[in-house]
Amino acid sequence: MRFVEARLARLRQVLSRYxxxxxxxxxxxAVSRGGETHVEVIGAQSFDGPPMRRDSIFRIASMTKPITAAAALVLVEECALRLDDPVDPLLPELADRRVLTRLDGPLTETVPAHRPITPRDLLTFRFGLGYVPGEPPIFQAMAEAGLAPGPGNPALPVAEWMRRLGELPLAHQPGEQWLYHTGSDVLGVLIARAADQPFPEFLRERIFEPLGMRDTGFHVPADQAHRVAASYLAGPTGEPVLRDDPRTAPPAFPAGGSGLVSTADDYLAFYRMLLNGGRxxxxxxxxxxxVELMRTDxxxxxxxxxxxxxxxEGMGWAFGHAVITDRAGMPTPGTQTWSGGLGTTAFADPAEDLAGVLLTQRAMDSRTNPAYLQDFTTTTYQSLT
Known part of the structure; x- marks a missing residue:
């Protein structure tokens, strides 16, 4: 036994309270250790809706990022990309960048970039653009151009999205500062151009089909729409408000940062692959x-x-997701983990050979993880033999 059965029952008890x-x-x-997997299915796919299913499909938002990073590394291993080569030949929109002289200054006050952007910069979120705390003028310009980070897929076609991104200066010099999210969206475009293949097709052929991730993609076929769990935001007084986020057709921009839908078993297969050293x-x-690059801060x-x-605190950034650097909580150092802003989380702990996936329908409405995400991690670790 990889889990203590009596203590594993606490997982259902605690999550059922919510x-x-x-x-x-x-x-x-879903939790998996060695060859043993345990899955809990609780409640309904929506308030007053059909019962939840083990294969219910969720919008996983930023849990897309580790998959995009893995896809990029597939191309690095085939020498179609090199971590420290300029992206300019494949992403000419990002060539000859200008950089703001100060973050809070006007967009016209710039200097030339010290060097070109590289795939490593995109993988580590240090290429110069992304979510900027405090929302200074550069972030406001991103929002006005339809480029602000967010869950789901942008409405703009890929070419237009890249054109608008290329018209903005960088907030920081390449390699200088970590800015969340946008690097993954650009990385998806880079993968498509390097592979000479649409990004969704590349993911399907090189990641999803080998791993048996049959229900992971950027949209849901019409005959499977009944399996899609609803998605809710917090209203003005905290009440759940249904989001209008249909996934019935392929998006104009398949976002490498936040665009995928998946199931618990599918995502568990991806993190089990990482725990198995890529196999x-x-x-x-x-x-x-x-895989070690995806575990390294x-x-x-x-x-x-x-x-x-x-x-x-206690987290660093590997390729595509965070890595635990200090044992401030339950996961051991070296654990890979990230959450999706629409209410999902996952982790892979090599020291314990342990992977966990939690999928819910409530978007996060604060900067700290909701209690149920923390309780999922705690109840998983307390159940280990």
Whole structure:
């Protein structure tokens, strides 16, 4: 046994409280250790809706980012991309960048970039644009251009999105500062151009099909729409408000930062692959060296201090997701983890050979993880033998 059965029952007990109280319509939680997997299915797909299913489909928002990073590393291993080469030949919109002289200054006060942007800059969110705390003029300009980070897929076509991004100066010099999110969206475009293949097709052929992730993608076929869990925001007084976010057709911009839908078993397969050193069965998705890059903190201490409220204390940033650097909580150092702003989280702990996925329908409405995400991690770790 990899789990203590009596203590594992606490996982359902604790998560059921949030459904019984009306805080959440439902939950799917999956934990896996070694060859043993345990799944809890609680509540409904929507308030007053059909029962939740083990294969219910959720919008996983920023949990898209680790998958995009893994896809980029597939191309690095094939030498279609190189981590420290300029992206200019494939992303000419980002060539010859200008950089703001000061973050709070006008967009016209710029200097030339010290060097070109590289795939490593995109993977580590240090290419110069993204979510900027305090929303200075550059972030406001991103929002006005339809480029602000957010869950789901942008409404703009890829070419127009890139054109508008290329018209803005960078907030920081390439490699200088960590700014959340936008690097993953650009990375998806880079992957498509490097592979000469639409980004969704590349993910399907190189990641999803080998891992058996049948229900992961950027939209849901019409005959499977009944399996899609609703998505809720917090209203003015905290009440749940249904989001209008249909996933019935392929998006104009398949966002590498936040665009995917998935199921608990699908996402668990992805993190199990990382725990297995890049392998699934007899097949290899990534080399062990690439997996280690996805477990390594690539930020300096100063960059982590300036990362604002997005990275918690004791976290660094690997490729595509956070990595635990200090044992401030349950996960051990080296654990890969990230959450989606629409109410999902996942982690992979190599030291314990443990992976966990929690999918809910309530968007986060604060800078700290909701209590049920923390309780999922706590009840998982307390159940280990």
């Amino acid at each position: 459904v019984d109280s009306g805080a959440l319509p439902g939950v799917v939680a 699934v069965g007899a097949d290899r998705i990534l080399s062990r060296a690439a 690539h930020l300096t201490e100063q960059q982590k201090r300036r990362a604002g409220p997005v990275l918690d």
